[in-house]
Amino acid sequence: MIKKDLELLVSLQDIDLMAEEVGEMEKLGFSVSGYGELKKAREELAASISKPLVFRYERLRAKLKRAIVPVKNDICLGCFLRQPTSIGVKGREDEEIFTCENCGRMLYWLD
Amino acid sequence: MHRTELAKFFKENLFIANLKARRKDAAIAELLDLFVAEKYIRNRDIVLEMLHQRETLGSTGIGKGVAIPHGRTTAASEVLIAFGKTETGIEFDAIDDKPVHLFFMVIAPPNDEGNVYLPILGSLVTILNEKSNRDRLLKVENYADFIALVKGE
Numbered sequence: 001m002i003k004k005d006l007e008l009l010v011s012l013q014d015i016d017l018m019a020e021e022v023g024e025m026e027k028l029g030f031s032v033s034g035y036g037e038l039k040k041a042r043e044e045l046a047a048s049i050s051k052p053l054v055f056r057y058e059r060l061r062a063k064l065k066r067a068i069v070p071v072k073n074d075i076c077l078g079c080f081l082r083q084p085t086s087i088g089v090k091g092r093e094d095e096e097i098f099t100c101e102n103c104g105r106m107l108y109w110l111d
Numbered sequence: 112m113h114r115t116e117l118a119k120f121f122k123e124n125l126f127i128a129n130l131k132a133r134r135k136d137a138a139i140a141e142l143l144d145l146f147v148a149e150k151y152i153r154n155r156d157i158v159l160e161m162l163h164q165r166e167t168l169g170s171t172g173i174g175k176g177v178a179i180p181h182g183r184t185t186a187a188s189e190v191l192i193a194f195g196k197t198e199t200g201i202e203f204d205a206i207d208d209k210p211v212h213l214f215f216m217v218i219a220p221p222n223d224e225g226n227v228y229l230p231i232l233g234s235l236v237t238i239l240n241e242k243s244n245r246d247r248l249l250k251v252e253n254y255a256d257f258i259a260l261v262k263g264e
């Protein structure tokens with residue numbers, strides 16, 4: 001079960017990523033008949049996350065396209081800047097939301 | 112995308128000749144668990160949620176016994192494809208309502224190097240449209256045979 005705010009936010013972005021490519025999916029021959037349902041699921045998910053956080057997400061998304069980016073081997077995959085190893089320890093707990101000091105995106109640790 | 116190029120996104124540890132699953136959700140979970148076991152994915156729940164949302168958008172069962180569950184997720188850093196098959200077909204709400212025997216699970220990061228994600232899906236659809244390829248896939252017993260087919264050998 002997904003409960004933590006950061007995880008919910010990642011799920012929200014995953015739906016947004018999906019919605020961006022609905023046209024391409026349809027061209028490839030995939031069914032996208034549930035687009036309305038997906039949008040509904042997106043709104044329900046957004047409503048379950050704290051409002052200021054969703055606001056922050058939307059603002060970053062408007063400015064930088066991707067609001068949350070993966071961190072791998074301590075590298076922000078949004079701008080490729082190395083993150084201090086010390087924040088990675090806490091970052092991996094998915095409790096606190098850290099942002100990249102260089103690009104401003106929220107960080108999600110993969111490893 | 113050229114088939115030798117496509118072959119690079121498969122891995123032997125993401126291959127199951129005989130899926131245990133008998134239901135749609137279980138098949139998706141079984142394939143996803145390969146990525147988790149090999150540590151390609153840390154947070155299983157997030158990716159499982161994405162795959163479920165993808166099925167909400169529409170079943171990835173594209174007909175003729177084939178399903179290609181796929182999606183981009185913030186919880187992945189590289190494009191990888193898992194393959195699984197089952198003699199016992201699985202009900203997958205496929206567009207032709209036929210049970211699914213061949214599964215290709217494609218997981219991609221939010222942005223992928225060289226934008227290979229959509230060409231990969233396109234290439235898979237093309238290969239799987241060929242009856243001879245589907246027939247051969249149903250019979251593969253090991254990874255070597257499988258990857259040879261993907262490469263068009």
Ligand SMILES: [Zn+2]
Pocket residue numbers: 076077078079080081100101102103104105
């Ligand atoms: Zn950054």
